[in-house]
Amino acid sequence: MNTAIYPTVTRYFRTSRRELVYLKFITEAYEGLLTVSTVDRMGGIVTISYPDCSSRDAESLLLALAGEIPLEEVAPPAETVS
Template sequence: MMDTVTRYFQIHRRDLVFMKFILEAYEGLSTLSTEDRDKGIVRLNVPQPFNDDVDALIEALRMEISITEVELPEGSIVEPAPQPCKEGLYHA
């Protein structure tokens, strides 16, 4: 099983859907979950081998949207990242 890195970013609420669609276009690069919609905090679960690729994508996105990496917001409840099962499907 591949190790994942969990990273948090703050973006404008209006850019949530844009960022989600961009990340979905790079299938398998990461998964995005909204941690706090009102504050624009999103969580990315990134397979370790793709962490540098996500860094490059975030830098490119900064030309389009305001995006800042942040620490886990205090008091947040984080759900575990989905884990692949042997059939290739995901489950929590």
């Protein structure tokens, strides 16, 4: 069993509220590729995290999704900046 821990990339995106369920549904179909967590449901802000070693595949999926739904990368909300 490989127990190596890979660095994780975390990015923040804004999408329309009505697309949140679709975004989670599609990304869950790619099990283990990336994780979507809602930061602000009313504002449509989510974090998308993925292992650095999967960057190419994750970014390809995000690019494809951005062609289907509004998906704008945004700065982390002020309360999450350390």
